[in-house]
Amino acid sequence: MAVCEGEGVLRLKRETMAIPMLRAAMISHSQSQPLIHSISAIYETAKRRKRVVFSSSSSELNPVIRSEVSFCVGTCLIPHPKKVNTGGEDAFFVSNYNGGVIAVADGVSGWAEEDVDPSLFPRELLANASNFVGDEEQVNYDPQILIRKAHAATFSTGSATVIVAMLEKNGTLKIANVGDCGLRLIRNGHVVFSTSPQEHYFDCPFQLSSERVGQTYLDAAVCNVELIQGDTIVMGSDGLFDNVFDHEIVPTIVRYKDVAEAGIS
Numbered sequence: 001m002a003v004c005e006g007e008g009v010l011r012l013k014r015e016t017m018a019i020p021m022l023r024a025a026m027i028s029h030s031q032s033q034p035l036i037h038s039i040s041a042i043y044e045t046a047k048r049r050k051r052v053v054f055s056s057s058s059s060e061l062n063p064v065i066r067s068e069v070s071f072c073v074g075t076c077l078i079p080h081p082k083k084v085n086t087g088g089e090d091a092f093f094v095s096n097y098n099g100g101v102i103a104v105a106d107g108v109s110g111w112a113e114e115d116v117d118p119s120l121f122p123r124e125l126l127a128n129a130s131n132f133v134g135d136e137e138q139v140n141y142d143p144q145i146l147i148r149k150a151h152a153a154t155f156s157t158g159s160a161t162v163i164v165a166m167l168e169k170n171g172t173l174k175i176a177n178v179g180d181c182g183l184r185l186i187r188n189g190h191v192v193f194s195t196s197p198q199e200h201y202f203d204c205p206f207q208l209s210s211e212r213v214g215q216t217y218l219d220a221a222v223c224n225v226e227l228i229q230g231d232t233i234v235m236g237s238d239g240l241f242d243n244v245f246d247h248e249i250v251p252t253i254v255r256y257k258d259v260a261e262a263g264i265s
Contacts, residue, residue: 068169069227071100074259078239090237091122091160093130098141099167101133104181105160106237108207121158121210128153129164141166143176148217151208159209163195163235171227176220179205180238184246187231189254191246195221197238205238232259 071094079088089107094100105122112118129150132139139145143164161179168174175183180197198206198221206215227233232253234240 069099069167069171069229070096070169071102071167071233072259073100073102080239086117086119089119089122090239091119091126092235093126095130095133097134099169099171101164101166102233102235103129103146103162103164104235104237105162106179106181106239108159108161111158116157118158120156121154122160122162124156125150125154125160125162125208141168141174143174144217144220144222147176147178147208147220151217154208154210157210159207159211159214161205161207161237165233165235167227173225173227173233174222175225176217176222178215178217178220179207180241182236182238182241184234184249185225185227185231186234186250186253187228189250191250193225194246195223 073094075092075094077088077090077092079086079090083089089109090104091107092102092104094102103126105126107118107120107122109118111121129146132146132149132153135149138149143166146164146166147162161181163175163177163179163181163183165183166174173185175195177183177195178198180199182197183193183195184191185193198219200206206219208214208216234249234253
């Protein structure tokens with residue numbers, strides 16, 4: 001059974017917005033800076049095994065044969081005003097494993113009509129995903145498999161849409177998406193890639209569920225995109241993309257050099 005909402009089109013659909021923002025940028029070996037506070041990536045030459053994180057402008061880059069990238073992340077969770085006390089119904093997690101992993105899940109609020117807390121399922125789902133993310137034997141750094149493992153380990157009643165993005169250090173971003181959470185890739189001030197929502201019909205998205213007839217990892221839309229220096233990724237629930245459009249997101253993002261600042265703007 002898919003539990004869907006019957007709200008009008010002009011509203012904060014599913015009540016919350018989870019908005020992780022990520023940027024890949026090249027760096028030099030001259031100034032040290034914590035990853036969470038910088039727009040940074042990781043350079044590693046063949047002669048240097050130890051990973052060190054730095055921050056610099058592009059004009060300060062030293063020539064290297066090969067670079068590796070990772071995420072710098074800024075996040076923001078904005079509950080609907082009526083649900084501030086409960087923290088809303090979205091969930092997300094960020095991991096620095098490999099090049100970086102980020103996921104957003106959106107609890108389906110129709111479950112509240114059954115006296116079920118819609119936030120429990122997405123929170124448990126992503127807690128499980130966070131636990132499995134470094135298990136190379138079971139997950140093999142594959143977002144679709146990660147969704148399968150996390151879903152199988154989730155026992156809360158409810159359902160959620162979910163998107164997972166996993167960055168390889170060579171710049172390949174692997175994405176698996178079930179439902180209408182979304183991702184935008186912004187490059188040089190333009191959206192150059194976006195995911196497409198999956199819906200049974202209007203306002204009833206594909207969703208992982210505690211019910212057997214819900215969708216599974218096999219229904220996920222899967223794709224890979226190649227990132228380059230300076231790319232910014234915006235991921236969020238439909239509460240973001242239904243209310244803030246690409247032409248509004250882009251100028252907000254490009255104003256900031258630090259994605260952490262952009263996340264709370």
